[in-house]
Amino acid sequence: MIDIRKAEHEAVSWGIPLTDYMELQIRIRGTVDVFGDSTLNDAPEESWREAVADVLIEHGLIPKGNRFLQCSKFAHLFRCEGAEAHKLFSPIYCDLRFCPRCAPRQFARLLSKYEPILRAVSAERKPGFRLREITLTSVNLGGLTASQIRKFNEAVKRTLKRLMKKVKGWGAIWCDEVGFDNTNLHAHMLFWGPYISQPLLAEVWNQVSGHQVVWIKEAKGRGAGALLYLLKYVSKPPTNDPRAVGLLEVAFHKTRRIHAVGLFHNFAGNDPDNEFSEWSCCPHCGADIVKEMGAPRIEKAILEGRTFVGTKHTARRKEWVN
Ligand SMILES: [Zn+2]
Numbered sequence: 001m002i003d004i005r006k007a008e009h010e011a012v013s014w015g016i017p018l019t020d021y022m023e024l025q026i027r028i029r030g031t032v033d034v035f036g037d038s039t040l041n042d043a044p045e046e047s048w049r050e051a052v053a054d055v056l057i058e059h060g061l062i063p064k065g066n067r068f069l070q071c072s073k074f075a076h077l078f079r080c081e082g083a084e085a086h087k088l089f090s091p092i093y094c095d096l097r098f099c100p101r102c103a104p105r106q107f108a109r110l111l112s113k114y115e116p117i118l119r120a121v122s123a124e125r126k127p128g129f130r131l132r133e134i135t136l137t138s139v140n141l142g143g144l145t146a147s148q149i150r151k152f153n154e155a156v157k158r159t160l161k162r163l164m165k166k167v168k169g170w171g172a173i174w175c176d177e178v179g180f181d182n183t184n185l186h187a188h189m190l191f192w193g194p195y196i197s198q199p200l201l202a203e204v205w206n207q208v209s210g211h212q213v214v215w216i217k218e219a220k221g222r223g224a225g226a227l228l229y230l231l232k233y234v235s236k237p238p239t240n241d242p243r244a245v246g247l248l249e250v251a252f253h254k255t256r257r258i259h260a261v262g263l264f265h266n267f268a269g270n271d272p273d274n275e276f277s278e279w280s281c282c283p284h285c286g287a288d289i290v291k292e293m294g295a296p297r298i299e300k301a302i303l304e305g306r307t308f309v310g311t312k313h314t315a316r317r318k319e320w321v322n
């Protein structure tokens with residue numbers, strides 16, 4: 001199980017970003033078990049991945065299916081242009097939302113993206129304003145589709161805007177989630193703003209969406225602590241059933257899962273996904289790096305004594321932070 005504080009501390013002492021630290025942990029341990037309840041290990045993972053990929057391919061998502069199947073098996077190779085021509089490698093990830101290897105990296109990025117704004121609002125003393133945890137639920141339709149998810153998120157946004165009509169300086173970030181082993185679509189939200197009573201929240205949610213059940217309470221943690229509540233849903237898939245994971249990927253294809261509005265909208269912070277994050281020089285000597293031919297198994301790249309340099313696919317990451 002990863003201790004985030006310790007991870008951050010180690011990342012700093014190693015001089016690498018938290019995301020790279022998490023990637024390294026994934027390489028070393030197979031998966032990063034963020035909450036101590038991971039059930040996957042390497043041998044069954046192969047057939048589990050095949051079953052998920054089958055669902056993606058059945059639904060026409062053939063490149064995604066193949067990416068999911070091959071996640072973390074191969075590496076891109078790089079070489080620096082310095083005198084010593086240092087050899088480097090970067091694992092080829094699938095970057096799918098519900099991939100047990102990629103989800104923890106997603107988690108690390110979101111954490112570093114939203115931590116500064118949450119720390120800032122936690123330090124602010126605005127009368128009546130608090131960090132609150134909100135859950136908005138919808139009726140289970142027995143399945144999940146992209147249009148259903150979009151409609152749901154639109155309703156969440158309209159509900160907040162109606163409630164906060166005359167309020168300034170509020171913000172919210174939420175994550176779409178389904179229940180463990182079911183298709184109950186709901187939103188877990190971290191909300192910064194004034195007091196909202198449960199009945200009022202329920203009334204507006206019902207008017208806007210037609211759905212009923214809501215829940216609101218003051219957030220337990222502050223800053224990153226409050227984020228953990230929200231982001232734990234990002235760091236691991238809501239089910240171990242490969243068919244269900246495949247159907248989630250299909251439903252969320254080209255559909256955002258994380259949403260930020262108000263004060264939290266477009267907050268870049270020290271987001272390692274932002275445009276300055278791409279590493280472009282050698283970690284040993286600072287020289288420029290160039291890509292080499294081939295994409296061997298990761299084990300081979302490691303045995304060649306290559307240095308791990310994190311992922312280089314920042315474009316895909318951006319589209320994937322969702
Ligand atoms: Zn992956």
Ligand SMILES: [Zn+2]
Pocket residue numbers: 080081082084085086282283284285286287
């Ligand atoms: Zn070098």
